[in-house]
Amino acid sequence: MTRKAAIIGGGVIGGGWAARFLLNGWNVSVFDPDPQAARKIGEVMANARASLPALSDIPMQAEGVLSFADTITEAVQGADYIQESVSERLELKHRVFAQIQQSCPDTLIGSSTSGFKPSELQQNAANPATIFVAHPFNPVYLLPLAEVVPSPASDPAAIERAKEILREIGMFPLHVRKEIDAHIADRFLEAVWREALWLVKDGIATTEEIDEAIRMGFGLRWGQMGLFETYRVAGGEAGMKHFMAQFGPCLQWPWTKLTDVPEFTEELVDLIAGQSDAQSGHHTIRELERIRDGNLVGFLRALKDRNWGAGKVLREHDERRRVAFVAAPATGAPMVMARMQVLPSWIDYNGHMTESRYLFAASETSDAFLRFIGADMDYVATGFSYYTAESHIMHKGEAKLGDHLTGSVQVIAADEKRLHIFIAIQKDGVDVATIEQMLLHVDMAAGRTVAAPAAILDRLTPVAHAHAGLARPTAVGRFTGQRN
Known part of the structure; x- marks a missing residue:
């Protein structure tokens, strides 16, 4: 029997969730008051159809049925899973959860929030035990990571069901053991982002030069080994202890400005925006998305051929589905x-x-x-x-x-x-x-x-x-x- 996912909020992230569920055979109902939501999700779906099937060595399941609801209540009716992806305003999320739980008090509700803790999301909820964080990364239909963050009020069995659903649509649910602002991955991104702002502000590097440093070097290493495994390898045969002994003292050196944040002025915004326009303005956003998707497919398939990192997740997803084909x-x-x-x-x-x-x-x-x-x-x-x-x-x-x-x-x-x-x-x-x-x-x-x-x-x-x-x-x- 075909299952149904409800997507509340049809922006970039919500559209990505819709594509991920649809292409894995789920019916999807979307609620978004934006009159352009259908067009925007249609464009995301076109990109997903052109890229996600290329990650699988097995024909994709028959695509689910996409529908657009006029109300939240209509969207969530009969849903087996609900993903909230509205704007990052806590009072708005609370109103959405309240409306959902008026008709679906026991249905799993994952939130795409990148910053709020689940205990904050659960405040005053009719059933806080079914609300949790399921934070993905763009493009949701290609990148497997979803940070699953419960609170002490969460139902452990519900969290396990949610993780299994995410695995079934080809994702990697990373269970975050303790709730914390911005979860895990975005805390790294925020640290890198702050340092990058200083490098641009101080005239040390342009936006393009910083991006080159990432994509030509450690970004590729991180993409298949992460942080600690990369540094373990850097320690040579002596391993991680040698690396820590050799480079640990660097933590006391003034290499970065992570303890200090540049003033977020209009001048800094203009500087960043101008350099970014010069770097990438000759491409439309859709062109950049297609370039990104093509590169990710190639990278992920290379990892899949080696059964490593995100590629191992793709192989395991194929194996779970192979019996059906x-x-x-x-x-x-x-x-x-x-x-x-x-x-x-x-x-x-x-x-x-x-x-x-x-x-x-x-x-x-x-x-x-x-x-x-x-x-x-x-x-x-x-x-x-x-x-x-x-x-x-x-x-x-x-x-x-x-x-x-x-x-x-x-x-x-x-x-x-x-x-x-x-x-x-x-x-x-x-x-x-x-x-x-x-x-x-x-x-x-x-x-x-x-x-x-x-x-x-x-x-x-x-x-x-x-x-x-x-x-x-x-x-x-x-x-x-x-x-x-």
Whole structure:
């Protein structure tokens, strides 16, 4: 059954939340009195549709239904989760929570607030236990972090339900153990922001030079290791203690002005704004968003390929959803083992799926079959595996960006040591490529072929027997250059 999220406040953050829920299959109802809310969220949705699917190696779920409500009560009716993203005015948030809880007193309410503590948000609420902070980062539909901050009045079970919902839409809920002004991440950002203002005011650096220092250097390190792990590495083989001993005394040096804040004058605002215009004014905001999104997709996919940092979250999200996209194998027919979508990185200069990705699709399909017969990563950890000894690929059609593909396996022959399979990569039920493979069961430590154990043969043999009655694919046994 499709679930519903209510988004109260449809600005940049609220629109990002709407996109995140919608593209993960939730219906979404938005309330925002701004007459331009539908247009603005439509533009955010267009950016999200162009970028978020590129982070997944599995086709996205069917998009939910987006609707706009005339009142808060209408928006939250029947909602399974509510996200408040109105302006940072405490009295406004209190009025919103009061209206919500008149009709939905027990529904989870996350607040996108970047500064208020949950205990402040809960003041005078009908049910404070269901109100908590769920502070995201822009763009919400791409960045996984959501700071989940409860107060002593929060219901622990409700917080756990909220965290699970956030995981289900591909986010990383960071449980903040004690409430504090600005939570965790924004306190770092505020410290960096204050120092940056001084560097500009004192004429030491321009806005562009400061941004270059971040994006060309430590920003990339922080993006995949954070602060403490980065410094641990900086300590070399001696580790964190060595780093602290070497650089700890620097804390007493007057390197920064973090204990002093520059006067926020019109002159300083004009200086910052003028330099920022010179740096980025030749791009519209939407152009900058698309540039940002494209860069984040590339960065996050690189991290995903390495199963590191935010990329590990993406992999885990794919694994949670993979079961829904892989049909239960049936041994009496070629077995559909993989469902894939052609991603931007799969495309060559002709706009078609590149050769290496056909082999990647075949590998995804054969790996799924090996997992089915028990030769999964846990089995590989015991020192045994199936190695691909030969592959023969035929290109029979074209796949383009966004196409949905299936990978099926037909067992041609199998014995204790060998597995001969035929893989069909199809689009709309038509072959775009076929791959014939011979795999050998190997003792990796000994470096030689050995018989597979009974636990694997007991699952493989029935499939091989069932497939023996299938028509032999005409491409089996072909050689390169053979006429059709």
